[in-house]
Amino acid sequence: MSEEQERVGALGPLVGYHLRRAFGAFAADFANAMDGTGMRQVLVGILAVVSGSPGINQGAVGRVLGIKRANMVSLINELVDMKLIERVVDPSDRRAFALTLTDAGRTMLTECLAKIEAHERAMLAGLSEAERATLLDLLGRIERREPAAG
Structure with missing residues (x-):
């Protein structure tokens, strides 16, 4: 038994931990x-x-990212206030807002993605490309799994 397993005891074999x-x-x-x-x-x-779906409405963004509708309004307001997103009434549904990135939003996203790529390279430096692909596959399988009926 490793020192780590001794410290965490019964948590050691638990994937969730x-x-x-x-x-x-x-x-x-x-x-x-x-x-x-x-x-x-x-x-x-x-x-x-x-960025990937210009004109998307905030409800659809929330569904894609698993964000509750009530939280989306304040998050979109935050991005609008930062001048990173523009929100206009959707011509096909006057109750919804269509979202697009501003020039500042595109610049911010590009800068953030570069930082995220460097962050991920550093965090996953000990994994081969094949191991990274396997990790993504395994995590995706967990993510897509239907919750148990209870």
Whole structure:
């Protein structure tokens, strides 16, 4: 039994424990990488989705990213206030807003993605390309799994 397994006891073989620890390490390093940008993971995620689907409405962005509708309004307001996103009434549904990136939003996304790529390279430096692909595949399988009925 390794020293680590002795310290964490019954937690050692639990995948969820290790996922949480890995997420904590990733999140801390991500925050470091974004220092000075004013950006958080959720905001970068919104910019990326809007960039990939100009004119998308905020409800659709929320569904893609798993963000509750109530939280989307304040997040979009934050990005509008930062002048990174423009929000206009959707001509096909006057109750919805179409979102597009501003020039500043495109610049911010480009800068953030460069920082994120460097952050991921550093965090995953000990993994081969094949191991990274396997990790993404395994995480994707967990993510797509239907929750157990309970």
